[in-house]
Amino acid sequence: MKKRKFLKISGIATAGAIASPLLFSSCKSDNKMSSGDKAQEVKQVTPFTLPELSFDYDSLEPHIDKMTMEIHHGKHHAGYVKKLNAAVADTDYEQLDIWKLMEEINEEETAVRNNGGGHFNHTIYWNSISDNSNMEDIHSDLKDAINSSFGSFKAFQKQFSEAAASQFGSGWAWLNMSTKKEKDLFISTTENQDNPAMKKIVDKSGIPILGIDVWEHAYYLNYENNRKDYISNFFKIINWDNVSSAFLC
Ligand code: MN
Numbered sequence: 001m002k003k004r005k006f007l008k009i010s011g012i013a014t015a016g017a018i019a020s021p022l023l024f025s026s027c028k029s030d031n032k033m034s035s036g037d038k039a040q041e042v043k044q045v046t047p048f049t050l051p052e053l054s055f056d057y058d059s060l061e062p063h064i065d066k067m068t069m070e071i072h073h074g075k076h077h078a079g080y081v082k083k084l085n086a087a088v089a090d091t092d093y094e095q096l097d098i099w100k101l102m103e104e105i106n107e108e109e110t111a112v113r114n115n116g117g118g119h120f121n122h123t124i125y126w127n128s129i130s131d132n133s134n135m136e137d138i139h140s141d142l143k144d145a146i147n148s149s150f151g152s153f154k155a156f157q158k159q160f161s162e163a164a165a166s167q168f169g170s171g172w173a174w175l176n177m178s179t180k181k182e183k184d185l186f187i188s189t190t191e192n193q194d195n196p197a198m199k200k201i202v203d204k205s206g207i208p209i210l211g212i213d214v215w216e217h218a219y220y221l222n223y224e225n226n227r228k229d230y231i232s233n234f235f236k237i238i239n240w241d242n243v244s245s246a247f248l249c
Contacts, residue, residue, distance in 0.1 A: 044097045047085045048119055050078045051126060059131035063233040065222040073126070076217060080118030080193075087111035102197035113201070117193030121172055124195075124211040125218075127246070130239035139244035145177075149185040156187075157235060160212075163187050164231045170215040176206030177247060209246035210238065 053073060058066035088094045093101055093112055102120055105113045138146075143153070150156035156175075164173035167189040176196045178184040188196055188204060199205040212218075212234050219230035 044099070046088055046094050048081050048098070050081045051123055053126055055129075055131040060129065060237055062222075063237050064129075064219070068217075068219065068221045072213075072217060073122075077119070077122040080115045080122065083111065084115035084119050087115055099197060102195065103199045105198050106200045113198070114193050117195055117198065120197065121193055121195050121211060121213065124208055125213050127242045128210050128212070128239055129234070129237045130242070131237070133237045133239060135240060137240035137244065139248060142240075142244045142247045145183060145185050145247070160187050160210075161228075161231050161235075163189050164212050164214050164234075165228050167191075167214050172214060173212050174206075174208040175210040175243075176208050178206050180207065180249065183247065207246075210243045 050073070057069040057073070060069065087109075088101070091112075093104065093109075093116075096104060098116075098120055101112075101116055105116055107113070146153055146156045150159060160173060160175060167173055169191070171189055171191045172193075172195065173189045174187065174196050176186055176188060178186065186204070186206060188202070188206070190196065190198075190202060194201055195211070196202055196204070196206040196208050212231065214227060214231075219227065223230045
């Protein structure tokens with residue numbers, strides 16, 4: 001048992017954090033997951049780091065092109081991480097893990113709000129996509145929840161896509177659950193780098209389990225102004241395994 005735990009932790013260390021479970025490991029630990037998962041929680045506190053991706057920059061083509069990925073992850077997300085660390089340094093925010101930080105952010109703290117949201121949101125986004133997307137990976141509990149909340153998967157896809165398409169300017173569309181306990185699903189959008197975990201900022205807060213970035217930098221090189229095509233293709237690269245894990249946490 002001990003050895004197994006060690007292997008798990010060392011595997012995480014050498015693989016470099018897989019982007020995916022970072023934000024959700026705290027949820028998993030509530031369900032008495034192994035110490036390997038707890039090891040990842042360290043990554044949720046300052047100094048925050050840019051999560052490595054579990055896929056190559058070119059592996060999402062043709063749906064998301066390599067250059068977009070290089071710039072998006074390597075420049076945009078890296079920039080948010082760097083600026084977030086600078087913004088929270090020597091403040092009370094520095095003591096908070098990423099989830100608590102989101103909850104505490106208020107409208108006046110612009111640098112923490114924009115860069116904290118930027119880091120959090122992009123981590124969810126990388127968690128949401130995969131070069132090995134498979135609809136069969138949707139956990140039956142999540143499938144049931146989608147059906148009961150939206151009527152059908154198709155109806156969910158339509159509502160999510162319309163929300164993402166109609167978000168004016170830069171922002172995000174999310175699939176959220178109300179709380180870890182209730183797990184009622186709802187779709188919402190946020191502006192700029194806000195997100196549903198920012199309880200002091202959004203009208204309806206929740207736990208985002210799937211997010212699509214609709215800032216132009218997420219799709220413009222490949223799709224130009226065709227945001228709808230980007231959204232439609234996003235459904236071909238969703239990491240249902242990760243989204244299911246987030247839902248079950
Ligand atoms: Mn982005």
